[in-house]
Structure formats: structure tokens, C-alpha cells
Amino acid sequence: MTWLEFQQRFQTIRDNKVFELFVIGVIIFSSLMIGVRTYDLNPTFETVLFALDYGVTLFFVIEILIRMAAEDRFRDFFKKGWNIFDFIIVVVSLIPLDDAQYALIARMLRLFRVMRLISFIPELRVLVSALITALPRMGYVALLMFIIFYLYAVIGNLLFSHINPNLWGDLGISLLTLFRVATFEDWTDVMYETMAVYTLSWMYYISFIFFSAFVFLNMMIGIVVDVLDEEHKKMEAEKMGSTLEAHQGFEVRIEQEVMDLHKKLDLLLEKQNKQV
Secondary structure (H helix, E strand, C coil), rough: CCCHHHHHHHHHHHCHHHHHHHHHHHHHHHHHHHHHHHCCHHHHHHHHHHHHHHHHHHHHHHHHHHHHHHHHHHHHHHHHHHHHHHHHHHHHHHCCCCCCHHHHHHHHHHHHHHHHHHHHHHHHHHHHHHHHHHHHHHHHHHHHHHHHHHHHHHHHHHHHCCCHHHHHHHHHHHHHHHHHCCCCHHHHHHHHHHHHCCCHHHHHHHHHHHHHHHHHHHHHHHHHHHHHHHHHHHHHHHHHHHHHHHHHHHHHEEEEEEEHHHHHHHHHHHHHHHCC
């Protein structure tokens, strides 16, 4: 059997939905094993989990090798970011658990196996891609938020530090207090305390909540929704592109087969003419 035939078999396995669902099941199972090991277990069950962990690790190695072998060229596997992500997780999970020096690191790294669900479920990939794409835009909103927080923290320190130094004593504490107000964590207690001295101090809190909770939060949500819509459109375009490529490839194969049949017919006709 030639390598091309092996490669076609690997591609069939890789594209098989049952195989994909089985891999997802193994990922979930390995994650549950890590959760179970946080409890006190008897030595026998611990040994079984230890053996299962090695079995899961071996399965992941075989699975990643199948996906690598299924590519037309080996380097094509590393052209996709999610493939690199899977490869790194599989490689780092090869750290042995029985090595006392690296046992804790190995267990922590194995926890990241559950992240492989993202690469196998397209909807999760879209969400993560949208989040990563939105981060630069969200960064500008976060910078503007910090400026507003900074201004209000300095004003709060100047106005209210003598009322309650534990909440407004310096810039850092004032920022934490404003974060408490922005998350609505007993913010009215903070407001009523300052209103006992400054009756109109409610304007300070209401205006801050308006900016932080209503304006900036909605800006963040708007950015994420906009980017998520763009990612969905990209995914649909990729699906259409892959379908078109598949049809084009099928047409090329049909044309090639037709040409081969014509050549065979021409050879048969030539042989018959020579015999006549």
C-alpha cells in the first residue's frame, strides 16, 4: 500500500464525524478525571485513574499524528492556528505524572486539555476568534474607562477622604471603591455616607454609574456583537469556499477520468485497426 493510500485513509478518519465526536468525548472524560482527582480516593482507584491518564495521553498523540498525516504536506498542518494550539497541548501533556519534580506542573497542564473542545467545536472557535479580534477595540474603550475612573478617583479622594479614609484615603483605594460602585456592590451605603456631609454628592455617583455601567458596558457589548457577526460571516464564507473547492476537485477528477477513458478507447481503436 502506497503512502498516498494511507494518507487518504487518514483523511477519511479525520473527517469522520463519529471519530470527531469520540475525540470530544475523550477530552470531556479526561477533564472529568482531573476533577475526580481533587477528591480523596482510595489507592486502587487512584491507580486506575493513573493508567487511564496514560491511555488518554497516548490516544491524543495518535489522534494528532493522524491529523498531521492526513495533510497533503506536513507543514500544512501548522498553517492553522488551532492545529498549533492542539499540538502544543498534546506535547506539554507528555510530561510524566510520576516525576515528583514536575508532577504538579503536569497535572496543571493536563487541565488545559479541556481547551481542545474549542478547536473541535466550530461555534466555540467563532466565539474565541471574535473575542481575540475584539480585544484591540475593547482596549481603547478600557483606556477611556480608566481615564474616567482616574478622574473620578482623584475627585473622590479630594472630596471624601476626610469622611472615610478607608474608602477614599488615596488613589488606589479610591479606584477600588469606584469599582465597587460600578459593580453595584452596596454602592448606596457609600453614597449615603457622603450625602450625610455633602447633600448633592449623589450627582457624583449617578454620573459615574451612567458612564461606567451604561455607556462603557454597552460599548463593550456592541463591539463584541459586531465582531461576532463578522466572524460568523467569515465562517459561512469559508464553508462556501470549501464546498466550492470540493465541487471543483470533483469536476477535475471527473474530467481526468473522462480523458483516461478517451485515451483507452483510442488505444483500443488503434489495436482494432492494426488487426484489420
